[in-house]
Amino acid sequence: MSTQSPLSGRVAVITGASAGIGQAVALDLASKGAAIVLNARRAERIDELAQRITDQYGTVDGKPRVICVPGDASDDSTIDAMLQASQDHFGITSDLIVANAGRGLDGSVMTSDTEQWESMLKTNILGVARLIRKAGMQLLELQANREWTKHPTDIVILGSTVGRHISPFSSMYGCTKFAVNSLAEAARRELGPSGIRVSLIEPAIVKSEFQEMAGYDPNAFDKVMAKFAPVLAPEDIARSISFIVTQPASVHVCDVVIRPTRQDYP
Numbered sequence: 427m428s429t430q431s432p433l434s435g436r437v438a439v440i441t442g443a444s445a446g447i448g449q450a451v452a453l454d455l456a457s458k459g460a461a462i463v464l465n466a467r468r469a470e471r472i473d474e475l476a477q478r479i480t481d482q483y484g485t486v487d488g489k490p491r492v493i494c495v496p497g498d499a500s501d502d503s504t505i506d507a508m509l510q511a512s513q514d515h516f517g518i519t520s521d522l523i524v525a526n527a528g529r530g531l532d533g534s535v536m537t538s539d540t541e542q543w544e545s546m547l548k549t550n551i552l553g554v555a556r557l558i559r560k561a562g563m564q565l566l567e568l569q570a571n572r573e574w575t576k577h578p579t580d581i582v583i584l585g586s587t588v589g590r591h592i593s594p595f596s597s598m599y600g601c602t603k604f605a606v607n608s609l610a611e612a613a614r615r616e617l618g619p620s621g622i623r624v625s626l627i628e629p630a631i632v633k634s635e636f637q638e639m640a641g642y643d644p645n646a647f648d649k650v651m652a653k654f655a656p657v658l659a660p661e662d663i664a665r666s667i668s669f670i671v672t673q674p675a676s677v678h679v680c681d682v683v684i685r686p687t688r689q690d691y692p
């Protein structure tokens with residue numbers, strides 16, 4: 427692999443890359459030289475993104491820069507396939523994991539649609555925990571056999587400001603991000619001593635497909651967005667993630683809260 431770009435020689439595994447923040451992160455990390463394993467359930471979307479990245483940023487050692495692993499990111503089989511794809515296609519263990527796949531849900535514990543609770547908890551909590559566990563095991567083995575100070579190694583997790591402050595309009599979703607907040611800190615304490623950085627990114631309002639998927643009333647949400655405008659774009663989050671993962675291995679920017687400047691709460 428070329429050694430000129432800050433992330434050359436690293437493979438990023440990104441879950442939920444067919445839209446929004448995941449897609450922007452994939453483009454940004456590829457622009458800095460990373461090879462990429464893309465995941466989401468909509469296979470045609472990630473295939474298109476893979477083509478776009480390869481057209482824009484070229485191949486890696488003559489091989490396509492991107493490999494796609496469609497599927498549910500909270501299933502063990504998809505996680506195994508994503509991690510294995512890095513080994514099979516690029517010949518190395520991925521040392522840049524972005525646990526991004528997630529979804530929102532309108533309403534509180536009293537008002538949200540209970541039919542959607544299990545699926546949200548599976549994606550937002552269990553999926554992240556399983557990915558940390560499986561990637562973490564591989565990374566511990568990797569770090570045991572290399573000089574960690576020479577190899578920045580990252581697990582980056584998408585939390586939310588509503589995982590730190592109670593959301594006035596989506597507190598059931600918020601409780602999954604409180605869980606992710608504690609998972610990230612727990613994993614940081616466990617993996618950090620082996621030179622593995624576990625970073626939590628907590629965005630406030632980012633305009634993406636998230637709002638529609640969560641079932642927010644578009645008129646009510648437009649008013650919230652107008653109040654805080656301009657709200658964040660997925661690229662604003664991608665820039666911060668690139669900043670974190672391009673730090674020297676001995677420097678860990680572990681928690682980043684990113685808000686539109688005019689958003690006072692949550």
Ligand SMILES: NC(=O)c1ccc[n+]([C@@H]2O[C@H](COP(=O)([O-])OP(=O)(O)OC[C@H]3O[C@@H](n4cnc5c(N)ncnc54)[C@H](OP(=O)(O)O)[C@@H]3O)[C@@H](O)[C@H]2O)c1
Pocket residue numbers: 441442443444445446447448465466467468469471497498499500526527528529530549584585586587628629630631632633634635636637639660
């Ligand atoms: N937008 C915000 O305001 C905001 C704020 C704070 C935090 N976040 C967090 O940031 C992350 C990304 O959100 P976003 O704004 O980019 O939302 P988005 O535009 O709706 O994108 C979500 C992505 O996750 C994927 N996804 C959802 N469930 C999945 C599953 N079970 N397996 C695999 N992929 C799955 C979706 O693709 P498929 O449907 O193709 O699978 C899509 O690519 C989420 O964790 C979200 O909670 C968002």
